Structures are given as structure tokens and as C-alpha cells.
Amino acid sequence: MFEIEKNIPIPSSIKRKISSRNKLYPFSSMAVGDSFAIPFNFNGKTPLHIESNVDASLYLWKKRNNLGNLVFMTHIMHDKKEVRIWRIK
Numbered sequence: 576m577f578e579i580e581k582n583i584p585i586p587s588s589i590k591r592k593i594s595s596r597n598k599l600y601p602f603s604s605m606a607v608g609d610s611f612a613i614p615f616n617f618n619g620k621t622p623l624h625i626e627s628n629v630d631a632s633l634y635l636w637k638k639r640n641n642l643g644n645l646v647f648m649t650h651i652m653h654d655k656k657e658v659r660i661w662r663i664k
Contacts, residue, residue, distance in 0.1 A: 600629060602636050602647070605662040612657040622651045625658045633660075 601611055613629070615622050626649050633647055646664035 600632055600636075600660070602633060602662075603640075605647075607662055607664060610659050610661040612652075612655070612659045615656040615658070622653075622658055626651055629658065629660055 605611075613625050615625075617625055620628070629649055637643055637645060644664070645662065648661045648663050650659055650661075652659050
């Protein structure tokens with residue numbers, strides 16, 4: 576069984592990683608109809624992994640900013656070797 580511990584500080588490297596990841600994708604600057612592309616092998620990741628990371632980051636960003644009404648779409652574009660993200664609402 577796991578022991579619950581209180582008042583254990585979060586290492587600063589983890590805090591920076593979270594905040595820098597939020598700034599990695601330009602969700603807050605996007606208007607309806609805007610899109611951006613992430614090339615295949617970005618940071619050595621597969622297209623499916625990139626798409627999954629974007630979806631997770633988007634979910635957390637919308638939740639933290641109470642923006643559940645915004646709608647985005649991701650698609651793996653094999654012909655252009657990129658993952659594209661659109662804001663559609």
C-alpha cells in the first residue's frame with residue numbers, strides 16, 4: 576500500500592516543464608478557422624504521439640482557463656508529414 580505524505584514540495588523542474596508546455600502550442604492566440612502544423616518527428620515523437628500530446632495539452636488548457644466551449648480538431652496529414660490543429664468553434 577502507498578503511504579500518503581503531506582507538505583512535500585514539487586521540484587521546480589516539474590513546475591517549469593508544465594508552464595513551458597502550455598506555451599508550446601498557440602491555443603490562446605487562435606481564432607476560429609486558424610490552424611498550426613507540427614512536423615512529423617517533432618522532438619523524436621511519432622505522429623500519433625504528437626496528436627495525443629496536443630489533445631492532452633488542449634484538454635488541460637481548456638479546463639484551466641474554463642474554455643470548454645472552444646472546439647479544436649487535430650488531423651495527421653500523411654501527405655504533408657505533419658499533424659495539423661484547427662480551431663473550429
